[in-house]
Amino acid sequence: MTTFTTSIIPNKQTFAKVDKPHKLNYKAICVFVATGFFLDQDTYWEDELCLKPASTHNLDTNGILLNSKPSFKWHYSPRDISFNQVLEEYVALLTDIIQEQVKDNPVILPLSGGLDSRSQALVLSKMSNPVSAYSYSFQNGYPEHKISKKIADVCDFDFQEFSISNGYLWDVIEDLGRINKCYSEFTHARQMAVFKPLSDMRGVMSLGHWGDVLFDKGAPSNITEDTKVSYLLKKMVKEKGFELAEKLWQTWELEGDFKSYLRTRVEDIVSKINIDNISAKVRAFKTSQWAHRWTTTNLSIFEAAKPITLPYYDDRMCKFICSVPERFLADRQLQIAHIKQHKALASVTWHANKPFNLLNYNYNKSPYNLPFRVANKASREISNMLGKPFTQRNWELQFLGKENDNKLQSFLFSENFKNLVPQEVTSYFYNQFKTDNAIVYAHPLSMLLTLALFHKQNNL
The missing domain is CATH 3.40.50.620 (HUPs)
Incomplete structure (x- = not known):
C-alpha cells in the first residue's frame, strides 16, 4: 500500500484509479465545458479521480484508491490582532x-x-x-x-x-x-x-x-447563506459554456437536467465547508x-x-x-x-x-480618470482604423483571421471528433462565433477545441 498527503493547494494534480469501468465521464465533461475546469475529483474518465487537496490517501499496489481522509480543513478563526x-x-x-x-x-x-x-x-x-x-x-x-x-x-x-x-x-x-x-x-x-x-x-x-x-474578500458583503451558491455559480459558469453543456447533456442523453445537476454538486461541496463567515467560506471553496x-x-x-x-x-x-x-x-x-x-x-x-x-x-473614478479613458479609447480606435485591431484577449490572437480560422476548423471539423460531439452542435457554436457574437462564444469554441484535441490524443 502507498500512503501520501496532498498539500492544501497542490502545485500539481495527482490522479488515481478507482474500480469502475473505463469509459468517459460525460457529466463531468459537461461541467468542464460550462466552467472551464473539472469539479472536485472529476476527470474525463469514470475510473479515474483527481485526488483531493489537503488529504491523506491510501492506494493499493495497483494504484487503486482505497480511501482518503482530510489532513486539513479550512476554517475561520480570526485573532484579536491589529x-x-x-x-x-x-x-x-x-x-x-x-x-x-x-x-x-x-x-x-x-x-x-x-x-x-x-x-x-x-x-x-x-x-x-x-x-x-x-x-x-x-x-x-x-x-x-x-x-x-x-x-x-x-x-x-x-x-x-x-x-x-x-x-x-x-x-x-x-x-x-x-x-x-x-x-x-x-x-x-x-x-x-x-x-x-x-x-x-x-x-x-x-x-x-x-x-x-x-x-x-471572498465574496461581497451582500452575499448571504441563502445566496452563496447562486453567487458561486454566477462566478463559475460561462453563459455560452452553459449553453454548450446543456446541448451536450441532451446529445449524450444523460439523466435529469444539467442545471439541477451542477447546482446540486456545488451545494454538496459548499455544505462540507464548516465556516460561518460567508466571505471566508467562499474563499475556501474557490481555493x-x-x-x-x-x-x-x-x-x-x-x-x-x-x-x-x-x-x-x-x-x-x-x-x-x-x-x-x-x-x-x-x-x-x-x-x-x-x-x-x-x-x-x-x-x-x-x-x-x-x-x-x-x-x-x-x-480611479470620474472625473479624474476621464482623460485616460478618452485617450485610451481613441488609441484603440486609431489602431483599428490602421488595420491593426487592438487585442484585449488571448483568443483574439488564435481564432481571428483566415489562417487561424483554417487551423481551428481542422480540429473542430475533423472526421473522428464527430464521434464525440455531433457536427451540428459544433457548427452551431462555430457559426455563432463567426456572426458578430465572438466575445460571448469564444469560450464554448475554445472548449470544443480542447475536447477535439483530447479526442485526438486519446485515439477515441
Missing part, C-alpha cells in the same frame, strides 16, 4: 517562504502590473539571489510589459519583454495538450508562446499564483476548486520549462489566512500596505487601476 501586527506577520511569512523556496538559486520572476508578483519583487529585491524578470504583452495590445519593466528597474532586476504573437497556438497546441492533458482550455496559456526562451533562462521560477484570492482544478493545471506548463516555487501555495500561507480577520483581507489591504513600504515600487502604475498607482488609485 492591522499593523497582521501586516508585520504577513511580510515576515512571505519573506521566510520565498527564502526557503528559492534557497541560493537564481530566480526567474514573471512580472505583471498587479500586486502578487510586485510583492514577490519587493521581497526578492532585499535578497542576494540574482533575479531575471520577464513579462509579456499581446501583439497590438496594451503594453503591460512597460509596467513590469519599471518594477524590474526599481528592483534592479534583469528584464526581458516578450510579445504574444498572432497564431502562436497552432505551433504548440499538440505539446500543450500533452503537458496539461487537456484539463484546461488553451487560450489562457500565454507562457506556451515563449516556452523556449523560458526554458533557456537560468534559475527557479517564483510564481505569484493565487495571492489575489487569498488576500482579498479547493478553482486553484486546484484550474490554476494548478496551468502550472504544468511553467514546470515543463523550469522548476517552480509558489509562495502563496505554501501550507503556512493558507493556515495564516484562516487566522486573519476578514476586514484586513478585503480589498488587497495587506499587499498594498506592504508594497507602500517601498515608495518607488508603489509609484509604478497598478494595471487594474491604470494610469494610477498604489499611492493614488483612489482617484
Whole structure:
C-alpha cells in the first residue's frame, strides 16, 4: 500500500484509479465545458479521480484508491490582532517562504502590473539571489510589459519583454495538450508562446499564483447563506459554456437536467465547508476548486520549462489566512500596505487601476480618470482604423483571421471528433462565433477545441 498527503493547494494534480469501468465521464465533461475546469475529483474518465487537496490517501499496489481522509480543513478563526501586527506577520511569512523556496538559486520572476508578483519583487529585491524578470504583452495590445519593466528597474532586476504573437497556438497546441492533458482550455496559456526562451533562462521560477484570492474578500458583503451558491455559480459558469453543456447533456442523453445537476454538486461541496463567515467560506471553496482544478493545471506548463516555487501555495500561507480577520483581507489591504513600504515600487502604475498607482488609485473614478479613458479609447480606435485591431484577449490572437480560422476548423471539423460531439452542435457554436457574437462564444469554441484535441490524443 502507498500512503501520501496532498498539500492544501497542490502545485500539481495527482490522479488515481478507482474500480469502475473505463469509459468517459460525460457529466463531468459537461461541467468542464460550462466552467472551464473539472469539479472536485472529476476527470474525463469514470475510473479515474483527481485526488483531493489537503488529504491523506491510501492506494493499493495497483494504484487503486482505497480511501482518503482530510489532513486539513479550512476554517475561520480570526485573532484579536491589529492591522499593523497582521501586516508585520504577513511580510515576515512571505519573506521566510520565498527564502526557503528559492534557497541560493537564481530566480526567474514573471512580472505583471498587479500586486502578487510586485510583492514577490519587493521581497526578492532585499535578497542576494540574482533575479531575471520577464513579462509579456499581446501583439497590438496594451503594453503591460512597460509596467513590469519599471518594477524590474526599481528592483534592479534583469528584464526581458516578450510579445504574444498572432497564431502562436497552432505551433504548440499538440505539446500543450500533452503537458496539461487537456484539463484546461488553451487560450489562457500565454507562457506556451515563449516556452523556449523560458526554458533557456537560468534559475527557479517564483510564481505569484493565487495571492489575489487569498488576500482579498471572498465574496461581497451582500452575499448571504441563502445566496452563496447562486453567487458561486454566477462566478463559475460561462453563459455560452452553459449553453454548450446543456446541448451536450441532451446529445449524450444523460439523466435529469444539467442545471439541477451542477447546482446540486456545488451545494454538496459548499455544505462540507464548516465556516460561518460567508466571505471566508467562499474563499475556501474557490481555493479547493478553482486553484486546484484550474490554476494548478496551468502550472504544468511553467514546470515543463523550469522548476517552480509558489509562495502563496505554501501550507503556512493558507493556515495564516484562516487566522486573519476578514476586514484586513478585503480589498488587497495587506499587499498594498506592504508594497507602500517601498515608495518607488508603489509609484509604478497598478494595471487594474491604470494610469494610477498604489499611492493614488483612489482617484480611479470620474472625473479624474476621464482623460485616460478618452485617450485610451481613441488609441484603440486609431489602431483599428490602421488595420491593426487592438487585442484585449488571448483568443483574439488564435481564432481571428483566415489562417487561424483554417487551423481551428481542422480540429473542430475533423472526421473522428464527430464521434464525440455531433457536427451540428459544433457548427452551431462555430457559426455563432463567426456572426458578430465572438466575445460571448469564444469560450464554448475554445472548449470544443480542447475536447477535439483530447479526442485526438486519446485515439477515441
